[in-house]
Amino acid sequence: MQYPSKLIEDAVNEISKLPGIGKKTALRLALHLLKQDEGTTESLSSALVNLRQQTKYCRICHIISDSEDCTCESIRKDSSLLCVVEDTPDVIAIQNTSQFYGYFHVLGGIISPIEGIGPGELNIDSLVERVRKSEGVIKEVILALSPTMEGDTTSFYIAKKLKSFDIKITTIARGVPIGGELEYTDEVTLGRSIVQRLVFDITTD
Amino acid sequence: MQYPSKLIEDAVNEISKLPGIGKKTALRLALHLLKQDEGTTESLSSALVNLRQQTKYCRICHIISDSEDCTCESIRKDSSLLCVVEDTPDVIAIQNTSQFYGYFHVLGGIISPIEGIGPGELNIDSLVERVRKSEGVIKEVILALSPTMEGDTTSFYIAKKLKSFDIKITTIARGVPIGGELEYTDEVTLGRSIVQRLVFDITTD
Numbered sequence: 001m002q003y004p005s006k007l008i009e010d011a012v013n014e015i016s017k018l019p020g021i022g023k024k025t026a027l028r029l030a031l032h033l034l035k036q037d038e039g040t041t042e043s044l045s046s047a048l049v050n051l052r053q054q055t056k057y058c059r060i061c062h063i064i065s066d067s068e069d070c071t072c073e074s075i076r077k078d079s080s081l082l083c084v085v086e087d088t089p090d091v092i093a094i095q096n097t098s099q100f101y102g103y104f105h106v107l108g109g110i111i112s113p114i115e116g117i118g119p120g121e122l123n124i125d126s127l128v129e130r131v132r133k134s135e136g137v138i139k140e141v142i143l144a145l146s147p148t149m150e151g152d153t154t155s156f157y158i159a160k161k162l163k164s165f166d167i168k169i170t171t172i173a174r175g176v177p178i179g180g181e182l183e184y185t186d187e188v189t190l191g192r193s194i195v196q197r198l199v200f201d202i203t204t205d
Numbered sequence: 206m207q208y209p210s211k212l213i214e215d216a217v218n219e220i221s222k223l224p225g226i227g228k229k230t231a232l233r234l235a236l237h238l239l240k241q242d243e244g245t246t247e248s249l250s251s252a253l254v255n256l257r258q259q260t261k262y263c264r265i266c267h268i269i270s271d272s273e274d275c276t277c278e279s280i281r282k283d284s285s286l287l288c289v290v291e292d293t294p295d296v297i298a299i300q301n302t303s304q305f306y307g308y309f310h311v312l313g314g315i316i317s318p319i320e321g322i323g324p325g326e327l328n329i330d331s332l333v334e335r336v337r338k339s340e341g342v343i344k345e346v347i348l349a350l351s352p353t354m355e356g357d358t359t360s361f362y363i364a365k366k367l368k369s370f371d372i373k374i375t376t377i378a379r380g381v382p383i384g385g386e387l388e389y390t391d392e393v394t395l396g397r398s399i400v401q402r403l404v405f406d407i408t409t410d
Binding site: 001002003004005006007008010011013014015017018019020021024025027028029030031032033034038040041042043044045046047048049050051052053054055063064065066070087088089091092095096184 | 206207208209210211212213215216218219220222223224225229230232233234235236237238239243245246247248249250251252253254255256257258259260268269270271275292293294296297300301389
């Protein structure tokens with residue numbers, strides 16, 4: 001595609017690097033910005049740079065945060081519950097159900113041999129350490145991973161790692177459609193899957 | 206929706222101001238940027254700011270350009286042809302057909318009483334002036350506007366304005382689906398509509 005100016009070509013190329021955005025959509029977005037006042041583009045631009053440069057990950061729960069100590073230690077109600085999720089959108093999705101009042105632990109991904117992600121790349125050691133350090137305060141770990149092959153593998157791996165502790169290991173109810181992505185599940189289904197969580201069974205191995 | 210950090214909330218709010226991008230897509234894009242290296246976000250950000258701050262409009266054809274004198278005066282082959290379009294995406298679309306070798310004139314919009322856009326807001330006076338100044342070099346003005354109510358109204362208005370000149374006024378062949386938007390038409394249809402352009406008829410008034 002030929003563009004009338006280098007500036008618009010650069011902008012289209014950069015925007016279309018984003019996932020799910022092609023050249024035509026990128027052009028539309030660029031032309032939209034050209035028609036707004038300069039402040040709109042500047043706010044967008046600085047919000048992105050600030051996000052990328054200043055975002056920290058909480059050293060306890062590994063959630064995206066404005067500082068290395070997020071509010072995870074203070075705002076939740078029930079310190080006996082720890083919910084393990086793949087990534088930040090899952091935390092947001094579960095919070096929006098208003099059905100969970102415990103703590104979160106973000107793995108930062110799931111075990112995926114195809115993508116070369118092993119247990120070592122995930123925040124699993126720190127999860128085990130967190131359970132150990134709680135000295136019995138954490139009574140239940142809820143595995144809220146997507147019900148896919150990778151999610152199940154990860155749940156299984158974590159359940160085995162936590163086997164030695166005197167805690168209940170549960171998994172969210174499989175009301176979530178099998179093969180679907182957790183972050184896109186509707187709030188009612190997801191909320192029910194938190195309420196109807198099931199004891200995780202590892203007797204099959 | 207609750208976000209785990211102010212930075213991500215700001216980014217989501219700014220991204221979702223773009224047309225066709227909702228909060229969920231915005232969150233996905235923000236999290237995507239967080240997983241890329243900092244350079245990706247910086248390139249995107251500066252491309253947008255540069256686009257918005259440095260983009261000029263050619264003072265002759267009003268196309269988006271890197272300077273106030275775009276290459277419109279030199280690169281085209283046939284200086285007797287002038288193609289009038291609504292906006293920049295239309296120029297790109299027509300160039301991609303490789304069926305047009307004349308000049309362009311960008312109106313910057315079309316007459317739309319509903320949106321409060323009258324002929325005065327568009328680059329119509331400068332079009333008339335351009336035809337006058339060409340002293341007979343421009344022999345044909347092609348009206349390549351979307352075949353909608355507003356596009357037809359604008360074509361009609363321009364045709365009447367150019368009536369006094371000794372030029373042929375044509376309109377692109379209506380192979381373009383009626384009611385559709387010009388910039389999304391496929392290249393074959395759009396190319397044919399340039400080749401099969403019709404003499405614009407204003408005898409009906």
